Amino acid sequence: xxxxxxxxxxxxxxxxxxxxxxxxxxxxxxxxxxxxxxxxxxxxxxxxxxxxxxxxxxxxxxxxxxxxxxxxxxxxxxxxxxxxxxxxxxxxxxxxxxxxxxxxxxxxxxxxxxxxxxxxxxxxxxxxxxxxxxxxxxxxxxxxxxxxxxxxxxxxxxxxxxxxxxxxxxxxxxxxxxxxxxxxxxxxxxxxxxxxxxxxxxxxxxxxxxxxxxxxxxxxxxxxxxxxxxxxxxxxxxxxxxxxxxxxxxxxxxxxxxxxxxxxxxxxxxxxxxxxxxxxxxxxxxxxxxxxxxxxxxxxxxxxxxxxxxxxxxxxxxxxxxxxxxxxxxxxxxxxxxxxxxxxxxxxxxxxxxxxxxxxxxxxxxxxxxxxxxxxxxxxxxxxxxxxxxxxxxxxxxxxxxxxxxxxxxxxxxxxxxxxxxxxxxxxxxxxxxxxxxxxxxxxxxxxxxxxxxxxxxxxxxxxxxx
Numbered sequence: 520x521x522x523x524x525x526x527x528x529x530x531x532x533x534x535x536x537x538x539x540x541x542x543x544x545x546x547x548x549x550x551x552x553x554x555x556x557x558x559x560x561x562x563x564x565x566x567x568x569x570x571x572x573x574x575x576x577x578x579x580x581x582x583x584x585x586x587x588x589x590x591x592x593x594x595x596x597x598x599x600x601x602x603x604x605x606x607x608x609x610x611x612x613x614x615x616x617x618x619x620x621x622x623x624x625x626x627x628x629x630x631x632x633x634x635x636x637x638x639x640x641x642x643x644x645x646x647x648x649x650x651x652x653x654x655x656x657x658x659x660x661x662x663x664x665x666x667x668x669x670x671x672x673x674x675x676x677x678x679x680x681x682x683x684x685x686x687x688x689x690x691x692x693x694x695x696x697x698x699x700x701x702x703x704x705x706x707x708x709x710x711x712x713x714x715x716x717x718x719x720x721x722x723x724x725x726x727x728x729x730x731x732x733x734x735x736x737x738x739x740x741x742x743x744x745x746x747x748x749x750x751x752x753x754x755x756x757x758x759x760x761x762x763x764x765x766x767x768x769x770x771x772x773x774x775x776x777x778x779x780x781x782x783x784x785x786x787x788x789x790x791x792x793x794x795x796x797x798x799x800x801x802x803x804x805x806x807x808x809x810x811x812x813x814x815x816x817x818x819x820x821x822x823x824x825x826x827x828x829x830x831x832x833x834x835x836x837x838x839x840x841x842x843x844x845x846x847x848x849x850x851x852x853x854x855x856x857x858x859x860x861x862x863x864x865x866x867x868x869x870x871x872x873x874x875x876x877x878x879x880x881x882x883x884x885x886x887x888x889x890x891x892x893x894x895x896x897x898x899x900x901x902x903x904x905x906x907x908x909x910x911x912x913x914x915x916x917x918x919x920x921x922x923x924x925x926x927x928x929x930x931x932x933x934x935x936x937x938x939x940x941x942x943x944x945x946x947x948x949x950x951x952x953x954x955x956x957x958x959x960x961x962x963x964x965x966x967x968x969x970x971x972x973x974x975x976x977x978x979x980x981x982x983x984x985x986x
Contacts, residue, residue, distance in 0.1 A: 539565045546574035546618065547581050549610040554617060563623035571630035575623050578614040579638045579647055581606045608644050615650050625654040626928070636927030637973075648927070655931035660938065666895070796918075797824055799952060799977060803916045804828030806950070806981045807884030811835075814882045816908070818868045818900075819889040820846050823853070829886075836860050838875070838882070842867045843890075872904045882908050888918040894932070897921075901982070902943040915945065915982040923971050933978050940982055950979040 538561040545554040546563075554574075563574045572580065584605045615635075619625065626634045633641070636651035804825055808815050811833035817826050820841040829837050837860060841847055847865050850856065856863055864871045868889070885908065887900055897917060905915050921936060922928030933949075940947050954977050 542574055543567055543572065543577050546614055547577040549578060549581060549606050549614045551610075551613060551617060554614065558617075558621045563618045563621050564627075566627070566629070569630075571628065573623065573627045573629070573635065574618050575615060575625075575627070575635035575651075576629050576633075576638055578611055578618065579635055579642065579644060582608055582611050582644055582647075583642050608646055611644065612646050612650055615647055619650065619654045623654075625651055625658060634925065634927055636930075637925060640926055651927060652930050652934065655927065656934045656938075659931060659935045663895075663898070663935070663939070799918070799979060800825035801828050802950060802952060802979055803886055803918075803981075804832060806979075807886055807914045807916050808832035808834055809914075813884055814880075814910075815884040815886075816840065816882050817886045817888070819887065820850060820855075821888065821890070823850075823855075825886055825888065826855075829884075830858070830861070834860060834884075836862065838862050838864060838880075840864045840866070840868045840871050868900065868904070872908065876904075876907045880908060881910050883910050883913045885909055885913070885915045886917065887915075894921060894936075897936070898939055901940060901945060905982075906944060909984070911984060913983070916980055919978055919980055920971075923974055925973050926975075929974055929978075936980070940980075941985070944985050945982040946985045947980045947982045950981065952977040952979055 538557060542554070542557045542561045542563065542565060544550075545557055566573050567577070570576075582605045615623075625636070628634060629638075634651075636648055636655070639648040639651060805828070808829050809832075812835045813832075814836050815829050815834045816838040817829060818840040820826055820839050826837070826839055839850070839855065839861065841850060841863065842865070847863075850863055855861060864875075885905055887897065889896070901915060901917075909915055919933070919936075921932035922930075937947055954971055954974050
């Protein structure tokens with residue numbers, strides 16, 4: 520009789536590390552003392568596997584009353600805390616501050632596609648929301664400065680190479696290794712990033728069917744901005760969209776465009792411009808060309824809405840800068856080249872504007888509304904070119920679609936651009952315009968990437984020199 524061989528039991532690995540669960544629980548209960556101790560050994564960059572809640576989400580969600588538990592004592596049969604009356608916003612603010620100080624990611628997404636700021640806004644927690652916005656602003660400003668620093672270092676390196684003696688190979692520059700290929704955030708080694716300052720990702724990214732960010736033909740000479748959790752996972756970080764979220768400028772200028780009644784679409788059905796923006800353009804033109812006889816410029820013709828508005832205000836000279844061949848062709852077909860007091864400049868503004876400065880062109884009003892450019896391009900525009908072309912009493916405006924995919928990102932970028940404008944010597948006044956209900960009007964039918972869906976108020980900027 521054959522003997523039965525014993526079957527070896529499979530090894531079972533049991534994770535006995537409960538630190539992550541304890542961090543989430545302490546954040547949920549607004550238990551600051553426990554949370555301080557736990558964050559010495561744990562991380563705030565974690566997520567609940569079932570809900571996707573980060574500790575920030577958990578702390579904020581605790582302020583939401585449970586409808587089914589109203590009137591109960593606040594504990595269940597097992598003695599666990601439940602929030603029939605919800606925890607206070609004051610304790611949530613202190614918990615959120617502590618988490619942010621220890622590196623929590625301000626724009627991380629949960630499984631409901633909400634950032635902590637989205638959740639706070641939905642629950643009406645204004646003080647908590649302001650803390651999240653403040654963290655986002657600090658992160659974006661920091662990484663903007665680091666990006667500027669890196670560009671300066673690269674310029675110095677280029678100058679050193681130009682001056683190198685033939686036959687002598689230069690040693691590595693002092694910043695060698697600053698931008699490793701696989702672990703960089705905005706071009707800076709992730710290990711060098713201060714805790715709590717993970718940036719919002721570069722807005723010029725595609726979003727695939729699963730909602731994950733994928734690079735859209737990005738120029739590899741420009742450092743990408745990314746954010747990740749403690750495990751290096753960046754798939755759950757909200758990406759603030761510009762008005763041109765899915766393509767980069769080089770691809771856009773090669774793409775075919777379709778003029779279709781109330782919209783202008785690129786070859787991928789991304790909205791370049793839409794008719795509902797007419798009120799925005801009218802208000803911008805009226806504020807920049809506020810009386811006849813002024814010298815004006817618009818960069819980015821699109822459907823021609825704002826240029827028509829400028830001409831209605833009878834400028835002495837109006838400049839149009841346009842780079843896309845299809846739009847240039849339409850400008851020719853629709854008679855813009857023959858219009859009185861209009862100069863059309865073909866090419867990218869980066870190439871056109873320095874030539875106008877050399878010509879001695881001075882302007883009273885400048886408007887910027889390009890497609891498929893990032894915030895860094897807008898910042899370069901007003902820090903380098905507006906100050907060179909604008910008269911001392913002139914005004915500058917731009918289409919403010921920064922972060923327009925969700926309110927928290929829009930508020931963060933509105934504050935960031937305000938601070939950067941001030942650094943460039945420009946003061947800004949905001950005019951609020953109600954955004955129409957675009958979904959009910961079917962504005963996004965046939966458009967690949969809807970934005971403005973959660974934004975109720977468009978903030979229109981009008982800038983002038985400080986003092």
